[in-house]
Amino acid sequence: MLEALERIQQEALQALAEAQDAEALEAWKVAHLGRKSPLMQVFPQMGSLPPEQRPLVGRRANEVRQALEAAYAERAEALRQQALQQALESERLDITLPGRRPPRGGLHPVTQTHRRIIQIFAEMGFQVVRSREVELDEYNFQLVNIPPHHPAREMQDTFYIDHGGDGEHYPVLLRTHTTAGQIHAMRAATGYTGEGPLPADPPPLRVILPGMVYRYEQITARSEIQFTQVEGLAVGRSITFSDLKGTLTDFARSMFGPTVQTRFRASYFPFTEPSAEMDVECFLCGGKGCNVCKYTGWLEILGCGEVHPTVLRNGGYDPEKYTGFAFGMGPERITMLRHHIEDIRYFWSGDLRFLEQF
Ligand code: DAH
Numbered sequence: 001m002l003e004a005l006e007r008i009q010q011e012a013l014q015a016l017a018e019a020q021d022a023e024a025l026e027a028w029k030v031a032h033l034g035r036k037s038p039l040m041q042v043f044p045q046m047g048s049l050p051p052e053q054r055p056l057v058g059r060r061a062n063e064v065r066q067a068l069e070a071a072y073a074e075r076a077e078a079l080r081q082q083a084l085q086q087a088l089e090s091e092r093l094d095i096t097l098p099g100r101r102p103p104r105g106g107l108h109p110v111t112q113t114h115r116r117i118i119q120i121f122a123e124m125g126f127q128v129v130r131s132r133e134v135e136l137d138e139y140n141f142q143l144v145n146i147p148p149h150h151p152a153r154e155m156q157d158t159f160y161i162d163h164g165g166d167g168e169h170y171p172v173l174l175r176t177h178t179t180a181g182q183i184h185a186m187r188a189a190t191g192y193t194g195e196g197p198l199p200a201d202p203p204p205l206r207v208i209l210p211g212m213v214y215r216y217e218q219i220t221a222r223s224e225i226q227f228t229q230v231e232g233l234a235v236g237r238s239i240t241f242s243d244l245k246g247t248l249t250d251f252a253r254s255m256f257g258p259t260v261q262t263r264f265r266a267s268y269f270p271f272t273e274p275s276a277e278m279d280v281e282c283f284l285c286g287g288k289g290c291n292v293c294k295y296t297g298w299l300e301i302l303g304c305g306e307v308h309p310t311v312l313r314n315g316g317y318d319p320e321k322y323t324g325f326a327f328g329m330g331p332e333r334i335t336m337l338r339h340h341i342e343d344i345r346y347f348w349s350g351d352l353r354f355l356e357q358f
Contacts, residue, residue: 131181178231192316235324272305
């Protein structure tokens with residue numbers, strides 16, 4: 001019996017050394033320490049031994065069991081360590097690897113131009129005012145000196161929103177120009193509501209009104225149904241046309257370069273008198289003539305003028321005492337000129353191949 005125990009121990013230890021993973025280890029435990037294992041079979045057999053051998057065999061059997069249990073625990077620990085080592089090696093992170101840059105969006109080219117224009121005027125002391133995009137016909141047309149049947153309305157086909165009930169008047173619309181905001185800005189400064197006497201001594205005003213405008217037009221390479229504008233308005237006691245020229249020439253130099261030439265051509269707008277358009281020297285050919293400036297050497301970039309007396313009065317300023325200048329420009333047009341973009345439809349196309357170039 002003692003010899004059998006010896007053999008049981010030897011065989012078990014040998015088998016244990018061959019167990020290479022947790023599964024094999026569990027199988028070993030069942031085979032060598034389980035209820036049906038050779039070792040455990042020894043205990044029930046002890047009753048048939050001569051009484052003087054029983055304590056000897058019993059002690060030995062217990063020693064073997066303890067030895068196997070200890071060996072099992074040791075092997076289990078060794079395998080655990082081995083598995084841990086393997087995991088550490090195979091799952092190791094290379095923290096020296098450079099990261100992948102997340103893709104980064106950029107500002108739309110028109111937004112960039114729009115913001116640049118706003119920044120230049122803000123630095124000159126113009127307040128930036130946002131006016132509504134959904135307007136009344138009154139503000140968009142009538143109060144800026146475009147009465148219901150004025151031919152200037154033909155220049156701006158309009159998105160009307162509210163048919164006003166009688167089928168003939170259409171009072172609510174999407175603004176066709178930021179000029180609509182001039183009246184809001186002036187009335188906010190003067191407190192004038194459009195009725196009663198003009199305020200006695202309203203404060204001067206210097207604002208720009210940037211934002212989206214809408215026109216009900218055929219979309220072509222040169223015209224879109226929505227685009228941005230930046231409107232400017234200055235009203236005070238002694239504002240002259242040379243203030244207008246100086247301000248806009250300064251603007252052109254900040255926008256296009258300190259040596260850029262400007263010129264003013266007489267023009268017509270209902271809300272200004274006199275009216276003009278400002279050209280800048282073509283910044284693509286430097287004035288020599290190219291296909292962008294149509295070989296004139298000049299690019300038209302904005303409309304402007306002295307605020308019409310009727311418009312001043314509608315804003316609450318007495319045109320006998322106050323004068324002002326106004327201007328309006330289109331960031332899309334300026335962006336197209338700067339980047340040589342030949343089709344305005346690219347701006348709303350959402351095509352990343354276009355947008356990623358800016
Ligand atoms: N409202 C004009 C347009 O949309 C632009 C404009 C011209 C605005 C002359 C002005 C101005 O304030 O004085 O075409």
